[in-house]
Amino acid sequence: MKNNYWLIKEEPTKYSYNDLINDKKTVWDGVGNNLALKHIRKILKGDDLLYYHTGKEKSIIGIAKVIRGSYSDPNKDDKKFAVFDIKPVKKLTRSVTLKEIKSNIFFNDFDLVRIPRLSVMPVTKEYWSEIIKLSNKKYDV
Structure with a gap:
C-alpha cells in the first residue's frame, strides 16, 4: 500500500517542529477549515x-509521519472535527521557503501557492520529491 503525502502548517510560536521533536509525538488538532478537514479525513x-x-x-x-490516521476529535461534540497523530522523522537539511517555492514555476499549481490559508493539504509525489531535492541544495537569496 502506497502512502500519501501531505503538508501541515503551524505557527512556530504555538507548536514548532522542535516542540514535536521534544514531545516525540502529538495529536494534530485545532483545524476548523472545511477543506482542511476534508483532507484530514483522508489521512x-x-x-x-x-x-x-x-x-x-x-x-x-521538517518531515513527520502519521502514526494514527484520521479519527473524530475526542474533545469536540461535533463529529465533523477530525484529528490525527504524528511523530517527527527529521529536520530538513535546509528549510525550503515559501518565497523559493513561489519563485519556481514547477510549483504554480501547488495548494501552498494557490490556497495560502489552507492548513492541511495534499502534496503530489512530484512536489514532495522536488521539495526534498531543494532542501539538500544551497539556496542563493
Missing part, C-alpha cells in the same frame, strides 16, 4: 508529512 497511518512553519518563517522545516 492514513503511515502517510508522510511536510511540516511548515507559518508566521515570519514561512518555510517547510
Whole structure:
C-alpha cells in the first residue's frame, strides 16, 4: 500500500517542529477549515508529512509521519472535527521557503501557492520529491 503525502502548517510560536521533536509525538488538532478537514479525513497511518512553519518563517522545516490516521476529535461534540497523530522523522537539511517555492514555476499549481490559508493539504509525489531535492541544495537569496 502506497502512502500519501501531505503538508501541515503551524505557527512556530504555538507548536514548532522542535516542540514535536521534544514531545516525540502529538495529536494534530485545532483545524476548523472545511477543506482542511476534508483532507484530514483522508489521512492514513503511515502517510508522510511536510511540516511548515507559518508566521515570519514561512518555510517547510521538517518531515513527520502519521502514526494514527484520521479519527473524530475526542474533545469536540461535533463529529465533523477530525484529528490525527504524528511523530517527527527529521529536520530538513535546509528549510525550503515559501518565497523559493513561489519563485519556481514547477510549483504554480501547488495548494501552498494557490490556497495560502489552507492548513492541511495534499502534496503530489512530484512536489514532495522536488521539495526534498531543494532542501539538500544551497539556496542563493
